[in-house]
Amino acid sequence: MAGTAVRGRLTWRPVTAAQVFTETPRVRTIILDVRDWSGHLPGQHVDVRLTAADGYQAERAYSIASAPGEPLALSVERLDDGEVSAYLAGELRPGDQFEIRGPIGGYFVWRGEGPVLLVAGGSGVVPFRAMLRERLRSRLDVPVRMLYSSRNWDEVIYRSELAAPEPGVQVAQTLTRSQPAGWTGYARRVDAAMLADIAWPVSRDPLAFVCGPTPFVEKVAGALTGLGYPPRRVRTERFGGMGGG
Amino acid sequence: MPPGQYVTEDFPVLSAGPTPRANLTDWTFTIEGASSGPRRWTWEEFRALPAETLTADIHCVTRWSKLDTRWQGVSVDTLLDQVEFEAAYVLAFCDGGYTTNLPLEAVTGGKAWVAFGYEGAPLAPEHGGPARLLVPDLYLWKSAKWVRGLELRDTDTPGFWEMYGYHNYGDPWREQRYAGD
Numbered sequence: 001m002a003g004t005a006v007r008g009r010l011t012w013r014p015v016t017a018a019q020v021f022t023e024t025p026r027v028r029t030i031i032l033d034v035r036d037w038s039g040h041l042p043g044q045h046v047d048v049r050l051t052a053a054d055g056y057q058a059e060r061a062y063s064i065a066s067a068p069g070e071p072l073a074l075s076v077e078r079l080d081d082g083e084v085s086a087y088l089a090g091e092l093r094p095g096d097q098f099e100i101r102g103p104i105g106g107y108f109v110w111r112g113e114g115p116v117l118l119v120a121g122g123s124g125v126v127p128f129r130a131m132l133r134e135r136l137r138s139r140l141d142v143p144v145r146m147l148y149s150s151r152n153w154d155e156v157i158y159r160s161e162l163a164a165p166e167p168g169v170q171v172a173q174t175l176t177r178s179q180p181a182g183w184t185g186y187a188r189r190v191d192a193a194m195l196a197d198i199a200w201p202v203s204r205d206p207l208a209f210v211c212g213p214t215p216f217v218e219k220v221a222g223a224l225t226g227l228g229y230p231p232r233r234v235r236t237e238r239f240g241g242m243g244g245g
Numbered sequence: 246m247p248p249g250q251y252v253t254e255d256f257p258v259l260s261a262g263p264t265p266r267a268n269l270t271d272w273t274f275t276i277e278g279a280s281s282g283p284r285r286w287t288w289e290e291f292r293a294l295p296a297e298t299l300t301a302d303i304h305c306v307t308r309w310s311k312l313d314t315r316w317q318g319v320s321v322d323t324l325l326d327q328v329e330f331e332a333a334y335v336l337a338f339c340d341g342g343y344t345t346n347l348p349l350e351a352v353t354g355g356k357a358w359v360a361f362g363y364e365g366a367p368l369a370p371e372h373g374g375p376a377r378l379l380v381p382d383l384y385l386w387k388s389a390k391w392v393r394g395l396e397l398r399d400t401d402t403p404g405f406w407e408m409y410g411y412h413n414y415g416d417p418w419r420e421q422r423y424a425g426d
Contacts (some may be wrong), residue, residue: 009425059249061307083251104423106409107261214258218371221263231263231341238258 012099028089029075042130043109046102060084063126067133077123108237114142121212144169147198151177192223202228211237247417253309265340278397279328301381304417317362321352332397340391345404384415
């Protein structure tokens with residue numbers, strides 16, 4: 001329970017979009033140019049603030065997609081009614097500036113414990129990318145199993161990175177709405193039987209992270225508890241489709 | 246609207262872990278730290294207390310606000326009337342180990358409830374049922390879900406999110422999101 005991840009006052013700082021990558025039709029990864037970044041832990045997020053020409057401001061929280069020590073990256077999903085995501089995952093171009101503050105959050109973070117189970121629904125995979133890249137960069141040999149649920153193949157974020165996981169990392173995917181020809185992964189919503197296949201046995205004292213839309217997280221966290229995972233070993237991050245943490 | 250918030254029609258969920266499923270036959274609500282000794286209510290005893298219906302706007306630190314939400318609950322004043330105490334702070338404690346700290350004056354004088362009903366129905370587990378603290382004047386993490394009691398304290402001590410860098414008081418109108426705000 002120790003760990004004040006936020007120290008002192010969190011001030012807004014200007015950042016510049018250095019590079020922008022299209023991950024899926026709705027998701028873009030933005031590499032930020034930020035001066036004097038204090039560093040972060042995998043799983044933490046930042047607050048983003050946009051200011052319009054007329055002074056109107058809008059703020060939302062986004063998970064950090066990069067490992068500590070890498071250029072800071074955010075992956076943003078464009079939501080139908082999202083005033084901030086529409087810009088970040090739409091109109092934003094390299095060289096554009098906005099403000100962030102952070103890092104924020106001290107509970108949904110990975111400090112290298114394991115074995116680790118990561119269960120992601122949709123853009124809930126973003127903080128797990130930070131964890132997997134940290135595992136690689138710091139040459140950690142913590143065994144990781146990941147289960148990632150997307151609606152269809154086109155919506156799978158970090159497709160190429162996840163296609164060739166590092167030794168010690170197992171990635172299973174499920175596509176819930178449609179599957180490409182020859183698909184060998186799961187083809188249904190995550191359920192208790194799927195988690196029983198993938199999840200580390202409780203006897204290994206695994207640490208589970210679950211991130212996704214609220215109904216997904218409710219179902220997965222409840223199923224893990226049903227498999228015997230102690231609630232304290234299941235850390236969750238929910239989003240309601242509203243861009244909020 | 247408090248600064249930096251936006252209105253949602255949804256009722257998003259923010260929790261650190263799995264949703265606890267309480268068994269009402271085992272459920273109790275306890276006030277600890279009173280000079281008159283601990284005071285405990287079973288679910289039946291708690292529900293027999295006079296309840297109030299209130300309408301309030303609620304504000305989550307993740308920036309959504311929900312307007313005109315209707316709740317049913319027992320005023321914290323009603324609970325504290327049944328103990329003798331001197332305290333400056335309370336620490337709410339919950340199923341799952343979650344805690345949050347508040348100054349006594351934030352939960353007395355008609356400002357806080359132990360809520361068990363939402364929009365005319367029993368409070369759903371993912372929103373803190375069977376009962377949660379409800380302190381609409383502060384960011385919603387102070388309205389601890391799955392609340393099981395209040396510890397009366399002379400001194401302040403940070404709760405769960407407060408230890409992880411969220412603001413100690415959490416006034417949305419002063420945008421006290423994080424420590425130092």
